[in-house]
Amino acid sequence: MKIALVTLMVLIFAGYLLADTAEEIIIKIDDNLYSDSQIIESRMVIEGRRGSREIATKSWTRGSNDSFTEYLSPPREAGTKMLKLDDKLWIYDKNSDRIIQMSGHLLRQSVNGSDLSYEDFMDENNYQESYIPSIEGEEQYLGRDCWILLLTAKDAGVTYFQRRLWVAKEIYLPIKEELYGESGTLLKRIELSDIRQVKTRWYPYKIFYKDILNTKGKGTTLEIDSIDMDADIPESVFSKASLRK
């Protein structure tokens, strides 16, 4: 009896020691979502009042801070390019042949009428850099065992003060995310689905964004067509010169 009890306690203790901490979980999430480089082809499906629109893009990303995106379709958008370097964002509009730096008020604009703003786009840094995580609890969501992680911004200037993540335990990937302001008001909800394995990582091939405050809106879906992790991307891609090429 005594031996059984001690064994049980050792197992529990070992289990406790082996259990993931919040920090470890978000490191693994970031590992899934971000690689040294990625090339992603995707389509943004925007539900508007006049029906849905689809915008196809191809993105080259370097880490979690730098990215270059080119719009492929529809014909009017094709040729538009976006370059994000750290905290700066430029857009090249082919119709006017101008490179505009997006700052201040322009960042607040929505991306193509979607539920994402350019600011959301800017905020796509990995969680470790911007947030302090803590585990709030556990829950079953869409048939998956999940941790509920609460991420609180480390510094001022992070677009969303807090995020609540439902992280599927077996794959270390959030399948639902809620974005909050400092007052505790829910601002946006993101649902990640169609999870597929890409090499050693797990990646959501479908991401749904919903601006909670805009009750009349129907949300925006990002669908990944292909993703190439750790792709070989020339450095020249991440420069302003590449916007006009």
Next chain:
Amino acid sequence: MILKLAWRNIIGGGFRTWLNVFILSIVLVAIIGFHGLYIGWQRDAEDNNIKWHIAEGQYWQQKYDPYDVFSFEDSRAPLPETLNDAETVGFLVSQGVIYPNGRMKNIIMKGVKTDQQLLDLPTEYLSYESGKFKLMLGYRTARQLKVNTGDRLMLRWRDKNGSFDAADFEIVHIFKSTVLSIDQGIVWLGLQQMHEMMKLNDEVNYFSVKKHVGDLGKDWQFKTQDDLLAEFRAIYATELSGAVFMYILLMFLAMIAVFDTQVLSLFKRRKEVGMMMALGVTRSQVIRIFTLEGLMSGLLAVILGAIWGTPLLIKFQETGMKLPEMMDSYGMDGMLDAMYPKYTLGLVILTVIIVMLILLIVSYLPVKKISRLMPVDALKGKMTKRKKAGSN
């Protein structure tokens, strides 16, 4: 003697005299009443602007432009320390988005000190309570958004670092003011609350002061009351010009009666004039008698107007002129439910003086021909004709 004669003659005119006097009194009271409305409107708009918003003037941060929303973020600075707190009211301005009934709408957020005593803006409703989100609206904005006191309104903003936040605010008060610039498109928050929301310390975009405190450095630009009221005054002046046109036409009408009365008077009293001249009264004295009679009808008009016009104008001042429900969004300060006239001593005196001056001219013109009247012709009941050039 001239005065006595003139007075006797005017009173002897009977019904004709009193008809003229009555018409003149109506015109006098109408002009005073109408112009009082304009003065009331101007006073209301300017006084309320001063009482509710601009006080004795405002200091604007150098880059602040109330018509350029992009200037708000870059035009903030702490209130100068030398200022007397009790005589200063700071305003913090920022852009926000509200969601009335699920629709998205851009709005201007203004934070104001809640315990201020300088302005009539009812800021006490916004007193800070930790954890409570309160806002206040003007009547026009509330009507546009179709909200009432006690309703809740979702407001989203970005703090100084760019982080988004939103909260469900309670509408704690809806105020009624004739000042458009503190109403349309604005939600009011307590300054402390807004500082907290935006992570600002003591910064404001502009502040109103009880008195001009001199040069506060390159960061602040003083705007006098005249500067701040210029646009309204321009609108007022153009509106007033239309009213003046009406006064001129009314005076025209009234003077017709007086002119004709003078003509008749002279016509009927030619023999009397001849008699007076024969007895030694000079032509200029005779002209003065007739002119005075015209003026006296004006004086009687003033007295009669005062008798019946005063209670009427006082009543009008109390009830005002009701405006249609939506007149307040016509785009002019000073208009809400009604316009209330204001009568000043200056208005009354000026109107009387102008009327009397015109009356003087109109009374004189028909009788100036007496200056060439020969007593013999007058005694015969004739007017002396003008001599043609070259005739005997």
Next chain:
Amino acid sequence: MLNFILKGILRDRSRSLLPIILIATGVFSTSLYYSFIRGYERISIDSSARYDTGHVKVITRAYADELDEKPYDLCLMEADEMLSKLNKEYPQLNWYERIQFGGLVDVPDAQGETIVQGESAVMAVDLSVDSDELKLLNLRDALRKGKLPAVSNEVVLSIGLFKKLGVDLGDDISLITATMYGGMAVGNYQVTGVMEFGIPVLDRGMMMMDISDARQLLDMNDGVGEILGIYKDDQYHWKESAAISEQFTKKYSDPNDEFSPVMLPLHKQGDMESMLSWMGSAIFILIGFFVFIMGLVLWNLGLINGIRRYGEMGLRLAIGEHAGHIYISLIKEAVLIGFLGSLIGTAGGVGFGYWLQNHPFDMSHYLSNATVMMTPDISADVNWFSYVVGFIPGFLATIVGAGFAALAVFRRSTASLFKELEN
């Protein structure tokens, strides 16, 4: 008899000339004042109709729900087809396509880097050289510098925006906005002119471009924000506009389709209805007051003219003319004098009113604060009522006054009347 009376009037100036002049003055004042105050009302309606509401406006149901916001993303599609229908079914109105939206004006340097940015409202209208919009919006008069856009990608700026951006004529600017679908839109334009409307809210920060440029920029092929209808006679027909709006909406609008069109008359847009009603009531009261005063004055005039003739009445009675006959002849004279005076007064009032209508007097030049200009505020609007508002009361009041005075032939003795001759 009439001939005799007419000769008497024309030959005896003291009997006729002065009364006619005075009656004419009274009627002139009243007719002119009516036209003036109608002009004031017309300016208000006109200003609103030209720049904002039209006399009627065709928009989508969704747009109508948020009319104040001018949500061009909720615009009307197949605009050309709708325009043809409107021209065919409602030929009493001229129809104008408009797109209004907002954007950020960006001024670049030679390397394309931003020097300055500023917010701007944009009004897109048909700026082709033979377009009626040029006259409707007084664009040629509003142009202070430069010229109106003649080809694609040219714009004019309001004076406030022009100064704020610090640009010059011929400079290139970009306009950053969103297409009707929400995508980013950037257009490059050359500044060709500067406008000043005299309306502060327009002059502060507005850009004007041709509607084809706006359609291109906003990805709004065959779309239009608003179609404004303005009556060809420039008058606002309250009842008719309500009727045709109802008829149109019934025919073309589908409550289940938020992008189906509706037509709104001017008085149903914003707060115009109550304001116009109030204005109408105010005009009625003011004119009533004016006519009352004029009536009193001209009645008094008639009285005085009659009194002046007592001596003559006495003489005519003395030589045997019947009192009734004298009375009738005096009335006939009063009719003629009243008619002539009222006719001249009406002609003068209406004539001056027409002149003022075509040459509105702009008070702004005389304002001390020259930095704030207003639309012309002294104008007139002559209609059929201008012809009668002074004429009828003036005419009748003169006769009534003379009639009262002439009653003396029945009430006073021949001797006392005759005695007046001596005076």
